[in-house]
Amino acid sequence: DGGITQSPKYLFRKEGQNVTLSCEQNLNHDAMYWYRQDPGQGLRLIYYSQIVNDFQKGDIAEGYSVSREKKESFPLTVTSAQKNPTAFYLCASSIMFAGRREQYFGPGTRLTVT
Amino acid sequence: AQKVTQAQTEISVVEKEDVTLDCVYETRDTTYYLFWYKQPPSGELVFLIRRNSFDEQNEISGRYSWNFQKSTSSFNFTITASQVVDSAVYFCALSVSNFGNEKLTFGTGTRLTIIP
Numbered sequence: 001d002g003g004i005t006q007s008p009k010y011l012f013r014k015e016g017q018n019v020t021l022s023c024e025q026n027l028n029h030d031a032m033y034w035y036r037q038d039p040g041q042g043l044r045l046i047y048y049s050q051i052v053n054d055f056q057k058g059d060i061a062e063g064y065s066v067s068r069e070k071k072e073s074f075p076l077t078v079t080s081a082q083k084n085p086t087a088f089y090l091c092a093s094s095i096m097f098a099g100r101r102e103q104y105f106g107p108g109t110r111l112t113v114t
Numbered sequence: 115a116q117k118v119t120q121a122q123t124e125i126s127v128v129e130k131e132d133v134t135l136d137c138v139y140e141t142r143d144t145t146y147y148l149f150w151y152k153q154p155p156s157g158e159l160v161f162l163i164r165r166n167s168f169d170e171q172n173e174i175s176g177r178y179s180w181n182f183q184k185s186t187s188s189f190n191f192t193i194t195a196s197q198v199v200d201s202a203v204y205f206c207a208l209s210v211s212n213f214g215n216e217k218l219t220f221g222t223g224t225r226l227t228i229i230p
Contacts, residue, residue: 031216040123042205042220043159058217088157094216101209101216102149105159 003027004106006091011111013085021076021109023091032074033092033103036060043090049074078111085113116141118208120221127196128229135191135224137206143167148182148189149207149218159205165189193226201228 004025013019023032031050035043045058049068063082068074074093078085088110092103117140127133139148150162163173165182173180177197181190193200206221 040222042118042207042222043218044220045217048217090157090159092159100164102161102164103216103218104161105151108157110157 004091004093004104006089006106006109008109009107011109013111013113015113016080017113018080019078019085019111019113021078021089021091021111023074023076023106025072025074025091025093025106027093027095027104028071029093029095029104030071031094031101032068033094034058034064034066034074034076035090035092037088037090037108046076046089078113085111087111116143116146116208116210116219118206118219118221120204120206120224122224123222124225124227126227126229129198130195132192132194133196133226135193135204135206135226137189137191137221139187139189139206139208141208141210143210145210147209149209150180150189150191151205151207153203153205153223155202162191196228198228198230201226 007022033048034046037043044060046064047066049055055066055068065077088108090108091106094101094103119138146167148165152160170182177194179192203223203225205223207218209216209218
């Protein structure tokens with residue numbers, strides 16, 4: 001089955017620790033994205049990557065880092081510099097086809113930092 | 115800058131009633147794309163529809179229909195004969211694509227509850 005995998009579903013960390021969220025896709029999509037969702041708010045873009053070894057900051061990149069060493073993987077590290085890391089994190093991927101690009105989302109990881 | 119407004123934070127209707135979710139967008143670009151996504155309690159966003167700025171035809175898919183009006187910058191979503199399975203948070207989103215450099219701007223979502 002093709003799709004986007006995010007693991008784990010729930011993640012708990014102590015304040016001051018870095019934590020890496022996994023995102024893998026086997027859809028052969030070229031672009032990948034990370035979003036953050038807070039209660040009662042829409043999704044906000046953290047980082048995105050259109051090709052391997054290249055990525056761009058989104059609207060709220062501070063306190064986060066990413067890598068794109070492989071086409072199918074786009075891990076997100078939430079660093080201790082992120083002031084409010086507790087949130088729901090969604091990964092997405094997309095591919096250009098016939099002039100159209102639609103983002104497909106993974107199941108999300110709910111991160112709780114205490 | 116792009117902006118999407120979903121003024122309805124929460125809506126509750128009794129099963130089998132029709133319900134319309136409002137979406138108003140702002141952009142200065144003439145080429146843009148509008149989307150609706152459904153987020154069930156499991157959390158995953160499910161793609162429902164994509165519409166480009168040059169296509170103002172309304173679309174119907176089963177019980178779902180979408181009304182795109184450029185004159186009022188609105189892209190409203192109607193569910194006919196609602197069912198309990200329709201209960202979810204629905205997001206409207208806007209993209210101004212440069213064919214490779216696409217960023218989605220989301221509204222804050224509307225939580226729809228269908229009462230059995």
